[in-house]
Amino acid sequence: MPAPLSRDLRERIVRAVEGGSSIRQAALRFEVSPSAAVKLMRRFRQSGSPAPARFGGHRRPILAPHEALVRALLDAKADISLKEIQAELHRHGIMVGATSTISRWLRRAGLTHKKRA
Structure with a gap:
């Protein structure tokens, strides 16, 4: 299972895009997929934080x-x-x-x- 991008990398991508770079240029510069950068910026614009969403967790058994x-x-x-x-x-x-x-x-x-x- 893939791990979320590091907090530092997320902040650098956000800073680059906020500094005038396009999302795709920032993705290329930091060697992440364009879709990951687009999703990161969407999350940042909605929540104001580049932190990843909750990952994993316990599911109560259906029975x-x-x-x-x-x-x-x-x-x-x-x-x-x-x-x-x-x-x-x-x-x-x-x-x-x-x-x-x-x-x-x-x-x-x-x-x-x-x-x-």
Whole structure:
């Protein structure tokens, strides 16, 4: 994943453009892509700061609020498949795009959907 431009480089590009250079000339001078310089100047003009936008962060798992429902599904049918869990969630209005999402959430929650003998 690419990292944001350094604060120093951002400030130098802004100073160059504010000093009369075109955005594309400043991009060429500081060896950044023209689109990066255009986006930087757009951000600077909107916010007044050349600082990068928030980068990354934690996303709450989509199934966290529905843990009770998933547990009930697992308790009701011991050998339920991921596809069946996905279909049941869909029936309850919970849209889960991929079965891998369910699998990862189950693993993190310490639950299993495998047959219990």
